[in-house]
Amino acid sequence: MTAGRPAPLGATFDGDGVNFAVFSENATRMQLCLFTPDGQTETDRLDLPERDGDVWHGYVSGMRPGQRYGLRAHGPYRPDEGHRFNHHKLLIDPYAKRLTGHPAWNDALMGYTVGAKQQDLSFDTRDSAPYMPKSVVEDPAFTWGGDTRPEVLTEEAVIYEAHVKGLTRLHPKAEPPGTFLAMASDPMLEHYTKLGVTSIELLPIQAFVNDGFLEEKGLTNYWGYQTLGYFAPDPRYLSEGKINEFQQMVARLHSAGLEVILDVVYNHTCEGNEMGPTLAFRGLDNAAYYRLADDRRYYINDTGTGNTLNVDNPMVLRMVMDSLRYWVQEMHVDGFRFDLCSTLGRTDTGFDRGAAFFDAIRQDPVLTQVKLIAEPWDIGPGGYQLGAFPPPFLEWNDKYRDGVRRFWRRDPGRAPDLAERLTGSATQFDHSGRPATASVNFLTAHDGFVLHDIVSYNEKHNEANGEDNRDGHSNNYSDNMGVEGETSDKRVNEDRARRKRALMTTLFLSQGTPMILAGDEIGNSQMGNNNAYAQDSEISWIDWSRADEDFLRFVQRIIAFRKDQPILRQKRFLHSRERMIDGMEDLFWRRPDGKPMEPSDWNDPGLQTLCVEMRTASGTPPYGATATAIFAVFNAGDAIEVAIPDPGTGTWSKHIDSADPEGEIAPVENGSIEVGRESVSVFVLEGEE
Structure with missing residues (x-):
C-alpha cells in the first residue's frame, strides 16, 4: 500500500489499482480489511498510511473491481464524550458503491456487551466481521448509449410513487419479479405509458437493513427507511448482484420518456440510538456523523428512529x-x-x-x-x-390529502378548504416566487390507507404488524360506506367506486403537481393496513390478478384530460386576477344557481357543492381557440341542478362526469344541467372567439 490521494472519498478504481479514502475526525488509526471473494475470510488488514486533514487514505496497486473489503477504526471508546470507536467491529465504507448483502443480527454487531450493567458504556471485543456484509470495489462505468433525460417540466409531471418489489412481485409478466429489471420490463413500461404518468418515484432503494426487532417477529423492513449505504443500491433488488441492473432500469425508463425519482433518507441512519449496532457511521466517528445531546452519551432524535445525521x-x-x-x-x-x-x-x-x-x-x-x-x-x-422550503423545492402537501378526503366524506364546512386545495394551496406556497406546482398534491402515499381502503375501512387494521394495532395513524378521514372491509353488497361497491372516481378526478383538476400511489389505479387494497412498513407480503404486494379494469380506464382518461388542458397545469396561482387578453378574471366561484359566492355561502357548514370556472392566467391562450375556460362542479351531496355560465360566443361541452365514467363528450344544450350525487362534472368552453 502506498499513500494514494485524499480524494475522491471511498474506493476508486483507476485502471491500475484502487485508492481508498475515509473521513474520520476523531480516529487514531484506520485499517482496510480485505476478504476472499466469498466474503467469509479476512485475508489482509492494512493500515491506511496517510492522513490529510481528517481524511485517511491509501492506494493498493493491482487491485481490481470485485474486491470485498471493510474498515476498522481505532480511537477512544468514551461514550460519555460521544466517542464509540471499537476496532473489533467491521464497518461498511459509507461511500461503498455495492454491498454483498445485509447484516445477520448477532450480539457481536454491538459495540457494547449485551446484558452488561450500563450496557452501552461497556466494551465488546467480539469480531463482527462474520455477521457483516462486505463493501465491494466497483467501477460504475456504464455504456449509456443515447440515453437522454426526459426533463419533464414540473407543470406537466404526474408522479407515480412505487415500491420496486411491491409493484412487480405479483405481476404475471414482469421479470424477474421484485427487481429493478422488472420495474423496467416491457409490461411495466406499457402500463406506465398507457396510464399517463411521467415520473416514477421509488421508495428507498439505497442499501438498508432489516431491523433486528422485526426479524424476531418474522417481519422485515419493507419500505426501506433505514439506510446503511448512501451510494449502493440495495442487494435485494438486484437479480444478479450487479449495480448495472439499476442503470439498465433507468435507461429503459428514460427510453419510454419516464423520469426516475429516488426517495432518499439523509435525516438518519440505520444504527439507531446508543443501544443500536455499530455498522458504519457510529464506528467511524460517532461524534462527527450524529447530532448528540448535551450529555454526549445520547443522541438527538428528531426523526423518531433513534438518531439524527449531523449535516x-x-x-x-x-x-x-x-x-x-x-x-x-x-x-x-x-x-x-x-x-x-x-x-x-x-x-x-x-x-x-x-x-x-x-x-x-x-x-x-x-x-x-x-x-x-x-x-x-x-x-x-x-x-x-409545510410551505417553508426554498425554491426550487416541491413539497408533499398533507393538507391537500386531508382536505380532499374530508370534503368527499361530507365533513361539515369543508368547501372553503377544498377551494384552497384546488387552486394550489396559495396560503402555503404563494410566496418567494414559488409556482403553484410547488405543491405536490396526493390522496394517498405509501404511509397510510391506499385509495381503495379509504372508501372501505373506518378503522385501521394493522394486527399483522405485531403491535396490537397500536401503530399507524388512527385518523384517516376514511369512510367504509356502510360495511367494514370487503363486501359482496352491490350498492356498497358501487358507492365506493363512485367516491374513488370523484377523489381521483379532484386530484387531476387541482393546480399543483399530482402524485398517485402505485396500485390505486387498479383498486389495490392493503386490507385496512395503514402502516405496512414491515409487510413484505401479500398485504403490500399489488395484486394484479384483481385489477379493476374499469377504474383503470377512468384514471387513464382523467390523466389524459389533464394533459390536454393547460389551464389545469398553470404555474401561476389563480387569484381572480384580470387576464391581459380580455380583462376577464381568471377564477370565478359560483353557487349552483349561477350567482357568485358570497361570504355567507362560504361560511355555510352544510355547503356540499362547489362550482368553479378557471381561465388562463395571463397572456394569450396557450392553445389557440379550442378551449379558453373550464367549469367544474364538485358535488359531495345529492344530485343537484347547476346553472352553466354564459358561454358567450363559445359552447360548453361536458368532457368528464365521474358518475358516468364511460360518458361521451357532449355539448350542453341549455343553461343548466343535473350533476349526480357524489360526483365531479367538468365542462370545457370551446370555440370562443
Missing part, C-alpha cells in the same frame, strides 16, 4: 452531496424526494430555509437541474414546515 458537519454534508451527485451523474436519476426534510434544515436555533444543506443544493450546478421534493415535517421541535 452541520461539513464532511457529513459533503457525503450527502457526493451521494446525490453520484446518483445523478453516474446513475442518471432525475430527482429526489427527501424523507423528513425538516431535519435537514434544522439548526441550533430551529428550522432555517437558509440552512447549510439547502444552500449547498441551491448553488450546485448538478442538483439544481433535477427535481427536488421535500417531505416537510419531522417529529422534532418546529418540525411541521
Whole structure:
C-alpha cells in the first residue's frame, strides 16, 4: 500500500489499482480489511498510511473491481464524550458503491456487551466481521448509449410513487419479479405509458437493513427507511448482484420518456440510538456523523428512529452531496424526494430555509437541474414546515390529502378548504416566487390507507404488524360506506367506486403537481393496513390478478384530460386576477344557481357543492381557440341542478362526469344541467372567439 490521494472519498478504481479514502475526525488509526471473494475470510488488514486533514487514505496497486473489503477504526471508546470507536467491529465504507448483502443480527454487531450493567458504556471485543456484509470495489462505468433525460417540466409531471418489489412481485409478466429489471420490463413500461404518468418515484432503494426487532417477529423492513449505504443500491433488488441492473432500469425508463425519482433518507441512519449496532457511521466517528445531546452519551432524535445525521458537519454534508451527485451523474436519476426534510434544515436555533444543506443544493450546478421534493415535517421541535422550503423545492402537501378526503366524506364546512386545495394551496406556497406546482398534491402515499381502503375501512387494521394495532395513524378521514372491509353488497361497491372516481378526478383538476400511489389505479387494497412498513407480503404486494379494469380506464382518461388542458397545469396561482387578453378574471366561484359566492355561502357548514370556472392566467391562450375556460362542479351531496355560465360566443361541452365514467363528450344544450350525487362534472368552453 502506498499513500494514494485524499480524494475522491471511498474506493476508486483507476485502471491500475484502487485508492481508498475515509473521513474520520476523531480516529487514531484506520485499517482496510480485505476478504476472499466469498466474503467469509479476512485475508489482509492494512493500515491506511496517510492522513490529510481528517481524511485517511491509501492506494493498493493491482487491485481490481470485485474486491470485498471493510474498515476498522481505532480511537477512544468514551461514550460519555460521544466517542464509540471499537476496532473489533467491521464497518461498511459509507461511500461503498455495492454491498454483498445485509447484516445477520448477532450480539457481536454491538459495540457494547449485551446484558452488561450500563450496557452501552461497556466494551465488546467480539469480531463482527462474520455477521457483516462486505463493501465491494466497483467501477460504475456504464455504456449509456443515447440515453437522454426526459426533463419533464414540473407543470406537466404526474408522479407515480412505487415500491420496486411491491409493484412487480405479483405481476404475471414482469421479470424477474421484485427487481429493478422488472420495474423496467416491457409490461411495466406499457402500463406506465398507457396510464399517463411521467415520473416514477421509488421508495428507498439505497442499501438498508432489516431491523433486528422485526426479524424476531418474522417481519422485515419493507419500505426501506433505514439506510446503511448512501451510494449502493440495495442487494435485494438486484437479480444478479450487479449495480448495472439499476442503470439498465433507468435507461429503459428514460427510453419510454419516464423520469426516475429516488426517495432518499439523509435525516438518519440505520444504527439507531446508543443501544443500536455499530455498522458504519457510529464506528467511524460517532461524534462527527450524529447530532448528540448535551450529555454526549445520547443522541438527538428528531426523526423518531433513534438518531439524527449531523449535516452541520461539513464532511457529513459533503457525503450527502457526493451521494446525490453520484446518483445523478453516474446513475442518471432525475430527482429526489427527501424523507423528513425538516431535519435537514434544522439548526441550533430551529428550522432555517437558509440552512447549510439547502444552500449547498441551491448553488450546485448538478442538483439544481433535477427535481427536488421535500417531505416537510419531522417529529422534532418546529418540525411541521409545510410551505417553508426554498425554491426550487416541491413539497408533499398533507393538507391537500386531508382536505380532499374530508370534503368527499361530507365533513361539515369543508368547501372553503377544498377551494384552497384546488387552486394550489396559495396560503402555503404563494410566496418567494414559488409556482403553484410547488405543491405536490396526493390522496394517498405509501404511509397510510391506499385509495381503495379509504372508501372501505373506518378503522385501521394493522394486527399483522405485531403491535396490537397500536401503530399507524388512527385518523384517516376514511369512510367504509356502510360495511367494514370487503363486501359482496352491490350498492356498497358501487358507492365506493363512485367516491374513488370523484377523489381521483379532484386530484387531476387541482393546480399543483399530482402524485398517485402505485396500485390505486387498479383498486389495490392493503386490507385496512395503514402502516405496512414491515409487510413484505401479500398485504403490500399489488395484486394484479384483481385489477379493476374499469377504474383503470377512468384514471387513464382523467390523466389524459389533464394533459390536454393547460389551464389545469398553470404555474401561476389563480387569484381572480384580470387576464391581459380580455380583462376577464381568471377564477370565478359560483353557487349552483349561477350567482357568485358570497361570504355567507362560504361560511355555510352544510355547503356540499362547489362550482368553479378557471381561465388562463395571463397572456394569450396557450392553445389557440379550442378551449379558453373550464367549469367544474364538485358535488359531495345529492344530485343537484347547476346553472352553466354564459358561454358567450363559445359552447360548453361536458368532457368528464365521474358518475358516468364511460360518458361521451357532449355539448350542453341549455343553461343548466343535473350533476349526480357524489360526483365531479367538468365542462370545457370551446370555440370562443
